[in-house]
Amino acid sequence: MRIAMIGTGYVGLVSGICFSDFGHEVVCVDKDPAKIEQLNAGHVPIFEPGLEALMTKNVAAGRLSFTLDLASAMKGADAVFIAVGTPTRRGDGHADLTYVYAAAEEVAHLIEDYTVVVTKSTVPVGTNRQVKQIIRKANKAALFDVASNPEFLREGAAIDDFMRPDRVVVGVQNERAADVMAEIYRPLFLRGFPIVTTDLESAEMIKYAANAFLATKITFINEIAALCEKVGADVKEVSKGMGLDGRIGNKFLHAGPGYGGSCFPKDTKALARIGQEHAVPMQITETVIKVNEEIKRGMIEKLLTLCDGSFNGKTIAVLGVTFKPNTDDMRDAPSLTIVPALVGAGAKVIVTDPQGRHEGETLLPGVVWAEDAYKAVQKADLCVLLTEWNEFRALDLNRIARRMNTPRFADLRNVYSEKDLKRAGFESYAFVGR
Numbered sequence: 307m308r309i310a311m312i313g314t315g316y317v318g319l320v321s322g323i324c325f326s327d328f329g330h331e332v333v334c335v336d337k338d339p340a341k342i343e344q345l346n347a348g349h350v351p352i353f354e355p356g357l358e359a360l361m362t363k364n365v366a367a368g369r370l371s372f373t374l375d376l377a378s379a380m381k382g383a384d385a386v387f388i389a390v391g392t393p394t395r396r397g398d399g400h401a402d403l404t405y406v407y408a409a410a411e412e413v414a415h416l417i418e419d420y421t422v423v424v425t426k427s428t429v430p431v432g433t434n435r436q437v438k439q440i441i442r443k444a445n446k447a448a449l450f451d452v453a454s455n456p457e458f459l460r461e462g463a464a465i466d467d468f469m470r471p472d473r474v475v476v477g478v479q480n481e482r483a484a485d486v487m488a489e490i491y492r493p494l495f496l497r498g499f500p501i502v503t504t505d506l507e508s509a510e511m512i513k514y515a516a517n518a519f520l521a522t523k524i525t526f527i528n529e530i531a532a533l534c535e536k537v538g539a540d541v542k543e544v545s546k547g548m549g550l551d552g553r554i555g556n557k558f559l560h561a562g563p564g565y566g567g568s569c570f571p572k573d574t575k576a577l578a579r580i581g582q583e584h585a586v587p588m589q590i591t592e593t594v595i596k597v598n599e600e601i602k603r604g605m606i607e608k609l610l611t612l613c614d615g616s617f618n619g620k621t622i623a624v625l626g627v628t629f630k631p632n633t634d635d636m637r638d639a640p641s642l643t644i645v646p647a648l649v650g651a652g653a654k655v656i657v658t659d660p661q662g663r664h665e666g667e668t669l670l671p672g673v674v675w676a677e678d679a680y681k682a683v684q685k686a687d688l689c690v691l692l693t694e695w696n697e698f699r700a701l702d703l704n705r706i707a708r709r710m711n712t713p714r715f716a717d718l719r720n721v722y723s724e725k726d727l728k729r730a731g732f733e734s735y736a737f738v739g740r
Contacts, residue, residue, distance in 0.1 A: 307331070307490050310379040310386045312409050314341055314372065316352055316464075316568065316635075317426055317457050318389030323361045324468040326370035328493045333379035334372045345372040353634040353661045356465050380416045384486055387455070388413075388437075389426040392572070399575040401430055410437045414444035422486045424453045428513050428573060430580050434477065434506045451483035454506050456513035461567065462632025473500040477509025514580070517573040518591045523558040524565045525594045528601045531561035531739025541739025542720055561739040563692065563718045564601040566629035566638035571595075602643040605718060608736050609648070612688055612714045618652030621711065623682040626693025627662040627670065634661040636669055640718075641692055645670050658682040660695055685711045694719040703730035 307330045311322035314336040326332040336342050344351050348365070350358040364370040373379055380386060390405035406427055413423055423441060425434050438452045454477030459467045474491050478484045484503055488495065495501055502512075527548075531541040541561045549556025565571070574595050581588035613620050629639035636642065641662075648655050649672040658676045659666060667675070676682035679698060683689050683706050691698055699721050707713035707730045715727050715735040727735045 307384045307486075308382050309333070309490070310335060310376070310383045311389055311426075312336075312376065312387065312413070313389040313391070313405075313427075314338075314345060314351075315389065315391060316354075316461065317459065318387070319345075319350070319352065320354065320357065320459055320464045320468060321387065321389060321426060321457065323357060323364060323370060324465065325490070326364040326367075327360060327469075328490075330369065330490065332364075332370050333383075334370070335374070335376050335379045336372070337374065339374060342372050342374050353632075354464050355462065355632055360465060376412055377416050380413070380418075380421070382419075383421055385422040385424055385453075385490060386413055387424045387426045389457075392427045392429055392576075394572050394575050400579045401428065401572070401576040403429060403433060403436075406433065406437065407440055410440045411444055414441040414448060417441070417445060417448040417450055420449040420482075422451050422453050422483050424455045424487070426455055426457055428456060428569070428576075429454075429510060430514075430576055431507050431510045433510065451479060451486075452506070453478050453483050453487055454509035455487065456509060458513075458516065461635055462630060469494075471499055473502050475502045475504070475509050475512050477504055477506040479506060514573055514577040517569050518577050518588070518594070520558050521565055521570040521574050521598070522590060522594050524560075524562075524570075525597050525601070527559045527561050528564065528738070529597060532601075532604065534739040539739075544739075561720060563605045563640040563644065563738070564598045566636075566640055566642075568635055568637045571598075571638040599643075602640050603647075605640065605644055605738075606647045608718075608738075609644070609688065609690060609716055612716055612734055612736055613653075616651075617648050620652075620687040621654045621656065621685060622648055623656045623658075623676075623679070623686040623689045623710075624648075624673075625658060625679050625682065625689065625691045625698045626695050627657055627659045627666050628693050631693055631695040634664060636662060636665045639693075641666075642669060644690075644692065645673060649673065656682045656684075656686065659693065660697055662693075680705060680709060683709050685709070687712045688714045688716060690716045690718065691721060692718055694721055703727065703732070707731040 309332045311318050311334045314334050322332045322334040388409045392401040395402040434452045434454045476487045534541040545559040549559050574591050578588045578592045627641035655673040656676050657673045713732045715732045717737050720737050
């Protein structure tokens with residue numbers, strides 16, 4: 307199959323590279339000359355383990371290329387994937403579909419033979435029908451169908467998620483479009499991975515419902531963690547006991563400083579907005595959004611207690627600022643709530659992160675960047691473990707404590723035990739839900 311992929315952001319780039327590894331001929335298109343130049347030079351503009359090596363392999367095999375020219379990318383294409391951004395629209399929480407609709411308009415004028423136009427971006431229910439109308443209005447003679455194909459990629463594990471998915475969701479309106487999509491995903495079907503073929507609206511809703519449920523699960527265990535702290539329970543034990551129930555499962559039951567990233571904050575807000583527009587309030591989702599913000603702010607109070615009620619004049623080391631490990635993404639990361647509060651209250655904040663500095667230097671003004679954890683904690687009054695990178699999972703805690711002015715540790719990811727920290731000489735410490 308020949309595929310044109312519009313957008314070389316996280317979803318578009320990962321999808322395009324993985325499709326080429328299936329054996330398809332893929333041309334990735336973007337309007338950003340610098341990004342296309344970087345990709346053509348063999349460099350991936352995002353951090354995703356294994357992605358650059360996979361890209362190099364498929365470019366060398368002649369199956370993958372990058373261009374600014376949509377017309378050439380669409381020549382002979384069986385399918386055109388729209389994988390552009392749908393950020394939260396300022397003011398109303400809805401997904402901004404400006405880029406999706408603009409891409410549909412451009413595609414309309416370039417369709418020559420039968421083409422399936424596939425929306426890969428996360429879009430509200432009804433968007434694919436609107437895309438169809440835009441294309442039909444712009445080119446009444448176009449021979450095409452639309453399809454919805456939401457992505458379920460976890461940053462840091464995207465290649466594995468694409469190659470070994472829990473399921474692939476495809477929304478179509480007829481058999482012809484279904485056949486094209488089946489051929490595109492044939493390598494996964496042959497290996498027994500589930501392909502869920504449904505209608506457009508159900509495919510669009512599956513994405514939002516799945517992400518809202520996972521965000522709810524995270525927020526639920528974070529609320530339970532707050533209660534555990536008051537009653538003397540250990541949330542790690544509670545999570546283990548809950549997760550062994552097959553109806554619940556153990557994933558997304560790890561207490562922490564709240565969810566962030568490119569999907570959960572945006573998609574929960576969009577789902578809440580969709581509910582409001584259809585007079586079916588998504589009350590659970592709306593509460594999840596509210597509670598998640600409260601959880602992030604609650605971490606500040608926890609740190610304040612460790613600093614004897616004042617951040618002013620204190621030196622605080624923060625280990626990890628990306629929203630999760632194995633990514634450079636800082637969108638809606640807890641660090642964007644916590645770190646500015648520390649700086650604003652008069653603390654000197656020393657930050658270290660294996661991949662977060664490129665974005666972090668802009669998003670976290672007023673902090674000092676250190677090369678590693680041991681340099682970050684030099685003469686610090688408090689060390690905060692905020693993102694559980696592997697580098698921070700096996701720290702020499704004795705060395706950390708010795709380098710600090712006052713050895714205090716806030717483990718907001720519950721990586722270490724009280725016994726570990728006490729043995730290393732920390733005079734005070736805090737966890738989440740323990």
